C-alpha cells in the first residue's frame with residue numbers, strides 16, 4: 001500500500017501526493033511535503049539515490 005516516504009502514513013490514513021523519481025513512484029503526505037521543499041537533506045536517506053542540493 002502506498003505510504004509516505006518520510007512518516008509512513010498510509011493512503012488509508014491520509015491523502016498522499018504521488019511523486020516520480022528515476023522512474024519510480026514515491027508518495028509523500030502533505031505534512032511532510034514542506035520538508036521535501038525546504039529541507040530535502042533530511043529526506044536524503046529516505047529516497048534511494050537522492051542527492052539533495054547543498055544548503056545555501
Ligand SMILES: [Zn+2]
Pocket residue numbers: 004005006007008009028029030031032
Ligand atoms: Zn508524511
